[in-house]
Amino acid sequence: MTAIDLNADLGEGFGRWRLTDDEQLLTVVTSANVACGFHAGDAVTMRRVCELAVARGVTIGAQVSYRDLAGFGRRAMDVPPAELAAEVAYQIGALEVFARAAGSRVAYVKPHGALYNRVVRDERQAAAVVEGVLLAGASLPVLGLPGSRLLELAGKAGLPAVPEAFADRAYTEEGTLVPRGQDGAVVTDPQAVEERSVGIARSGTVPSLAGTPVGVRARSLCLHGDTPGAVELARRVRRRLEAAGVRVEAFA
Structure with a gap:
């Protein structure tokens, strides 16, 4: 039976402000990418999400980002590699405290937003992320786009490289994500998201924005938690995958 992990970005709040419905999404997903305070999240939020994840048997991952609270980590930034490596390690370490206190651990690392897209092609920034993971002191799996420099360098460093796809994001014909500022970058039709999810899990393909199939x-399959109707969409996707004979389980 084909197996796939369902992950979502969680803990994307700050203080009294909350963006994601963490409680409900944690009843659907198998892995939680927890914001570590640089693009969203704070100590109280990280602790709460880790406790909820452990209670629901969901794997905890560190979602690391550029230091950009105002821009939600989605603005292009030029951070010196040594600084970026230290900041990645810092974020992993912060989340590890709360994961362990809840009775679990940080099981993987995934970059967020602008950093995620940057390390697809930028070797120096990708190497800095890998260095940060190693600096944090564990051989953690790294989640990223198939064919990215990040996954290539993670594998060379002895870290498990886990390819990830997006059911609700449009792809270019080259297999990269369409920039969010471009029309059609986010797929909003629930039925289309369901069909794309099954296609990714069963055949390893998804239509590009131009309509051609992309490998x-x-x-792991990501569903964004900050889109309207995210919880119901996640439920629909999981039901559709299981109905198609796909086993939904955490990769780590």
């Missing part, structure tokens, strides 16, 4: 063989 995206992935072990």
